[in-house]
Amino acid sequence: MALRYRMALTLFGLALTILCVVAATTAYVTLVVGFGIVFITGEGLAGLPLEALLAVAAVVTLASAAWLVARERSAPAELVAYAETVGTGSDDQQRRLDAETTAIAAQLDVERPRQHLVATDTPISLVTGYGAADAHLVVSTGLLERLGDAELRAVLAHELAHLKNRDAAVMTAASLPLVAFRRVTDLLRGRTAVRYGQTSHVKRTDALLAVGLVLVAPVWALAELLTASLSRAREFVADSAAATATGDPAALASALRAIDDDIEERPTEDFRTVASAGSLAIVSPGNRLVRPLATHPPTDERVMRLREMAAAQESNHGNA
Structure with missing residues (x-):
């Protein structure tokens, strides 16, 4: 019940x-344009009733919001397109991924x-998209090389649990304005990414959302906190679902520990930072020291919970 309340609060935010x-x-924009019109036409607009101006503003606002949401639906595809510019794995690796994913999806x-x-080389897995029709699973060759079969199966179960619980859709949508703002700030700081093989540029929707977030900073801060809080809760739920589906909580605990240790040793400037991919990955490289804004729970806490599940399973088997 608490999780549903948190999700509803996040979506409202x-x-x-x-x-x-x-x-x-x-x-x-209306203020700037209005001053311009008044300057040009004098007091030509003075006769318009205030209600009419407010009605027009409300219609424009709702239409603009709908336009922004529609435009940002392309974000998952852009992330995948960027990821693929770094190259793909071997045929044997692809067959291994296909077989494991097919088995877990059926389960x-x-x-x-x-x-x-x-x-x-960085071990990465993430799932993105708004529904089954546009869901994408992104896995790195480094993950396949780093994990054994049981660990890989547990990681894939975690990602597909996000799809089953519609977490991917919720978190992709919930991060919509925040992701756009980060793209703007990354570009301004010189951290341009390569997308479709070319240097990326900020879109009009990104610029609009960035300006708006600056103007409503308190609401922006609230959205950041709510989204991060929901994301952490959903990671625990996906961990539990994956452990239940595979019947091997220890495998997922081992995989999380291996991924986290490997990421600690590597630079974070890879495609995990593009379009806030880090918030969608199984272990996030960012916000490790800022708990309220962290999109993932501490790996130590996740591992501890999974090991407790494994111990409970062993105890139940022993009593059976």
Whole structure:
């Protein structure tokens, strides 16, 4: 019940953020344009009733919000397109990924997502998309090389549990305005990414959302906190679902520990930082020391819970 309440609160915060961002930006632009018109036409607009102006502003705000949401639906595809620019794995690795994903998808009774095996040594797995039709599973060659079969199966079960629970859709949508703002700040700081083989540029939607978030900073802060809190809760749920599906909590605990240790030894400037991919990955490289903004629970805590599940399973088997 607490989780459902938190999810509802997060989605409300998301909707409020988008509306406030668009309303703030619309008001800013309207103010500038209005001053321009008044300067040119004198007092030609003075006769218009205030109610008419407010109605027009409300319609424009809602239309702008709908336009922003529609435009940002391409974010998962852009992330996948960027990931694939680094290259793909071997045929043997692809067959291994296909076989394990197919088996886990059948076990969890979910439609198998499109798989993308990317050639990077960093062990990465993430799932993104708004539904079964556009769900994408991104796995790195480094993950396949680092994990044994049982560990890989547990990681894939974790990712597909996100799909089954619709976490991927919720978190992809919940991070919509925040991701756009980060793309703008990354570009301004010179951290340009390569997308479709070319240097990326900020889109009009990104710029609009970034300006709006600056204008409504308190709502922005609330959205960051709510989204991070929900994300942490959903990671625990996916861990539990994966452990139950595979019957091997220890395998997932071992995989999380291996991934976390490997990421600690590697630079974080890879595609995990593009479009906030880190918040979708099984172990996030960012916000490790800022708990309220962390999108993932501490790996130590996740491992501890999984080992407790494994111990409980062994105790039940012993008593049977």
